[in-house]
Amino acid sequence: MVTPRSRLIAAALILLGALVPARAAAQFLLVPMDDEQRNHLKAYGLTYNAIKDGLRAEWFLNYRGGSFLLPDAADVRRRAGLDGVTVEPMSAARLGAIRAEIAGGNMDAIPLEKAPRVAIYTPPNAPPWDDAVTLALRYAGIEYATVFDEEVVRGDLAKYDWLHLHHEDFTGQFSKFHIAYRGAPWFIQQVQSAQTLAQQLGYPNPPALKKAVAERMRQYVDNGGFLFAMCGATETLELAMAGFDVDIAGNFADGTPVDGNADAKMRWVRSFAFANAHLEQSPFVNAQSDIDGHQVNVPGRRQPLGTFTLFSFSAKFDPVETILVQNHRTVIPDFYGVTTSFMRRVLKPGVSVLAEEEGAPWTKYLHGNYGKGSWTYLGGHDPEDPQHGIGNPPTDLSLHPNSPGYRLILNNVLFPAAKKKPLKT
Amino acid sequence: MRSRSARRLGLALSLLLVSLARAGAQQVTGAEQRGLLLEQDEKFREAAAAYRAALATAPGSVMALLGLERVYAQLGWPDSLVPVLERAIAAAPREPALRAAQIRTLRSLGLTDRVHQAFERWTRDMPGDAGPYREYARLLLQDGQLRTADSVLQRARTRLGTGRGLELEQAQLRAAMGEWALSATSWYEALERAPYLEQAAILSLVATPLEMRPAVRRDLLAAGRNVAARRVLAALELHWGSPQDAWRMLRDLPRDTATFSAWSEFARRAEEAEAWTVVRAALEALLRAQPTPDLALRAARAALHGEDPEAALGLVGLAERGLDSAEAAVVTLPMRLEALAALGRAAEAQRTLDAYAAHATPELQRRQRAIVAWAWVRAGDVARARALLGNDATAEASEVTGWLSLYSGDLAGARRTLRVRGRATPELVTALALLARTKADTSAATGNAFLTLARGDTLRAAVAFEEAAVSLDDARTLLIAVAARLHAATRDDARAMLLWSELATRDAEAPEAPEANLEWARALRRAGKHADAVQRLEHLILTYPNSALVPQARRELDLARGAIPRAS
Known part of the structure; x- marks a missing residue:
């Protein structure tokens, strides 16, 4: 004022x-x-x-x-x-x-003060155009490195200030795409590559490798790193961290069924944002848990898209939250992803809600601290392609240079550059 | 003055009266008729009183109730309808129109719980009827409550033991939920009962994402699926930009009335989409089955648009069968002359024109002479074209005369007569820009360059424009730019690049310099020289920041740097 x-x-x-x-x-x-x-x-x-x-x-x-x-x-x-x-x-x-x-x-x-060293977790040879953060960084002209399982397991994350995850399934279940795409050549190749890589790195199967990768990411944040995740990576990273020593992957992924008592065995103390979520154990239901409010790939549960509203914070007392919501719009059209939103009832205490859909039981944009580091989750896949599907043409950001949704991503990229000021308490 | 909407309402009400009277479906009482007339005159309060009077004597009257619903909506009193509806339903509990009106009204008032209660009551009162499920599901779909709509439709299947009568809602629900293949199946089932839903099916399924289209195709083409499904799929393929695939859906159907109707509708849609090749294919197929002059003429027009004037001539011949000379002069002659002009067969066009001269009005003759004049231009004989037009000063003739002046090198004459009349073609824009730029009154080389271009010889035209640039110094850079564009159009990037680079470096102050830089950069990018392209584009943006080409240059820069997807 x-x-x-x-x-x-x-x-x-x-x-x-x-x-x-x-x-x-x-x-x-x-x-x-x-x-x-x-x-x-x-x-x-x-x-x-x-x-x-x-x-x-x-x-x-x-x-x-x-x-x-x-x-x-x-x-x-x-x-x-x-x-x-x-x-x-x-x-x-x-x-x-x-x-x-x-x-x-x-x-x-x-x-x-200092341009953050940015890393994007993405499979080798993946096209850059299917990940909103990569699209945003390339368009804005911000340099970044790419890392994948091998680099993460080797300990390379320590080289970077900022790590981005997109739609990787850290439960190792390939986003349960086997339901719709098991005969598709790209899916068969993806599964084979994942199995080969797991064995090369000394893990029995992709779920085991992904859990180890998730654990490295947890340590990365604990040691002061900044992690930004979108889409399915948000939910599955949480499940992989909390289910570190529980069989949460279906038979089709690791050869054994999900532990029937998995819900009770999850150790949510290890996760960043969520607690007490219920795992979706059916291999025929394309959802990982009840964390996501929209459940886009489950016909009977799918919720329509609305708009989400960015919260207003005190710039002088909550500078981090304020940075993350800087925008020229406060109400933004929602967009689907493998994970679109986060149910309020599974949020841990202390998690900052940065945006939500008014009147809905879900939130859209979350932030929190963990150890010496911090993390941010943004639900959905592509802010300018609300119903992006596999095989759809990539978003051309030169047609959306004022995208408020993409601004949220870029707020996160610059956030680690901000010098922390002592709070005026 | 009465508004257009009032006139429409009046027409609709009149039609309603007539149809009711004809069908004898319901006796129209005096009060109802008075209500309709008052409503037509936009006397809504008085109309409401009349409808209420009608309902007082016949509480279950659908006509009076629906009239009251309309006028209360106009007056902003929808809540007053609620008790009236209750009384009407009590009087005629098995009347679906009253039940549907009740659900609509409660929903418009935002009384969600009462909508649900009304729906439940309807299902109880009419247990074997699909009506309540259909109406309620429709409203839920309109409100985007997909999950609840799904539950309602599932419940209908369980209770009724069938999904019949609910196919449309099922199809809309599936589409809204992204279950495109299931939606296609439901749409097919809906079309079997109600073929008039074809357009709705197309509009719904056209949004199918790329990766789901194979499933929709597979489903619509499943064994046993007939013309209705193929008609929908053909229209979808047209919308999805695959006109050849669209025609393949229909071309091998058995020759019967339904197929001919499908071909005719497809040709109409393809004409709207300007997919001329398949328009011609569909019309030729129809012609073989049901030859008519009109079909032949439409096919000829499609062939002409599809740049096949030879085929167009053949089709015009078909169209002429059965026409006498006087009819042919009006109906088919313009098309024949256009085809001959496009082929450069000027002498034949002239003979044809002469042969029909006795049958054409003076106005028609003037238009046809202009076409034949173009035929002479195409044949390279400007003098004959000029002689044909003579002293004709009409608009059609003046346009051709302006071009003829330009082709002869008479720039002053062209400056006086060449104007934008209707659509401004790129050639016209270039010619007008040249005439505005140069102060010269004559230039044979320039005229020759434009004439060569008009004759369709792009390669030689490019060279001719380069030669003209030497002789017309005050328009040199413009003519070089035209030459470079033509070289690029003939895929001679090397020569185009040379000209662009000369313009960009030696004539940096010329109006064409920004374009030269942009096109040079594009050519460099096509040649894989991205770093050079980036340098050129940066130069353009920074040197000419106010140029209208800067936004294009920035996009090219993004492409050259790999900052945006190449495919876009």
Whole structure:
């Protein structure tokens, strides 16, 4: 909220700025992130690459949709021009006025210091176009490395600040696609590759390997890493971590049926977000558990899509949550995924709900801390393709440069760059 | 002034009266008729009073009740209908229209629990009837409550022992739930009972995702499935961009009335989709079975659009059978002349025109002369084309005359007469841009270049435009750009790239420079030189930031960098 006092300060600073002799060039570039911005997604790439090049940046939380402040450098202007990113030259006096406005309202300025080292967990040779995060990073021009089971088991995760998981099934059951696709060549090849890789890495079957991978990811977060997961990876990672020593995979995946007492044996203390979920044990029902509210692949249970609303947080007291919901829209159309949403009743205490569908029993976007690190889950597959199916053409983000859904992904990528400020308690 | 909606309502009400009277389905009472007339005059309060009076004497009157429902909706009093409905249902408990109106009304008031209660009461009162399940499921589908709709339909199957009468709702539900193959089956079953649902089936199934289409095809083509299913599938294939597959669905059907109807409908849809090859195939198949001049003429038009003027001529011949010369001059002659013009058979076109001259009106003759003039242009004889038009100053003739001036190198004459009349073709846009750019009044080389292009010789036209550029300095860059575009169109990327690069580097101030950079970059990308393409595009965006081509350049840049999928 803008108070009379902050207005006075702002006016004084503007007057002061008018008295200072004008300088030849602006000293800063403001990257507005409200409706004035022509390309929101590339604005994140501009900021990321400025930090990577050693420039100091700031994130003005809740100021004009979560704007960025960058130094007025030739390279920054050039890149903004090439990418069609709107920038506004900013004098020191004008900046002073903005800072006063930020100080007086539910806003904050967060320094962005170090470009995070980004890794995406994806199978080798996977096309980059079936994963919303990869699409977003490539479009924004943010560099990333890819890792898969071999690298994770080897301990390579320690090299990265940020790890993304998409629709991998960490229960090792191939998203139960055998129900619909068991004769499809791509599915047969996927199963064979997974079995071969498991044996090469010393595991008896894919479920055993995936559980080991999930355990490494749990340790990665525990040791300070940041994990961002979407779609089916959210739910199955939780199941794999909690079911570390329980047979939760069906006969078709590991040769033995699911432990009939699996629900009771799950150790939810090991998971990040959920507790007391019920496993879907039937091999003929395309769902993993009752965590997902929408159950898109189970005809009798499938729920229609609505819209989800981003919560508003206190920028000065909850900067992390505020960063993750920076957007120029607060209500966003929902989109399906293998896991679309997260039922409220299975959330652990302490989990921050960042977005939910009003009146529905599910949530959409979650965040929490675990050990020294933190994690974020976003349900659904592709924010701009609400009913994306296998074989559908990939999303062309040049047609969606202002996508509010994709902004949520990119908020997460820049989040580890933010310097933590001591809370004003 | 009465609104259009009021006129429509009036028409509908009149039709209702007539149909009721004809069918004798229900005696229209005086009060009901008065209500209808008042409603037609938009006197809704008075109409409501009339309908209420009718219901006072006959509480179960469907006509009065539905009239009251309409006028209460207009007056914003839907809640007043609830007690009236209760009385009506008590009077005529087995009347489905009253039950459906009750469910509709309660739903419009947002009384969800009471909707459900009304549905339950209906099922109890009429245990063997599919009506309650159908109406309730429809409302639930409209509200997106798929799971509840599914439960209702499952319950109907259990209670009634069959899904008959609920196929439409089942089909819509399956589609909404993404169960496309099951939806296709349900739609087929619905079509068996109600063929008029064909369009609804197509609209529903057209949203089938790519990976589910094989299952829908398989299901619609399952053994025993007949013309109805194939008609739907053919329309779907057209929508999905596979016109040849669409025609394959229908072409081998047994020759009977149903098949001919399917072919005719398919040809109409394909004409809308401008899928000319299959339009022609379908019409030719129909022609073999039921030859008519109209079909032959439509097939000829399809052949002409499909760039097969030779075939078009043959079909025009079929269309002419049975027509006398006077009829042919009006019905088929324009098409014959267009086909001959496209083939460059100018002398034959001229002879044909002369032969029919006695049968055409002066207006028709003028239009036909313009077509034949184009035939002479196509044949390279501008003088004959000009002679044919003479001093004709009508719009059709002026357009051709403008082009003829340009072809002769008379730029001043072309500047006076060449205008956009109707659709602006790329050639016309280029010609007008040239005439606006240059101050020269004559240029034989330029005229020759445009004439060569009009004759359809793109390769030689490209060279001719390069030669014209040498002689017309103030339009040099424009002519070079045209030459480069033509070289690219003939897949001579090497020559096109050379011209684009010259324009981009030597004529950086020219209006064509941004286009040159963009096309040069595109050619580089096609040649796999992505780094060079990126450099060129960056140069374009940064040097000409206000160019209208910058958005295209940014997209090309994304493609060259691999930032967006290539297939898109």
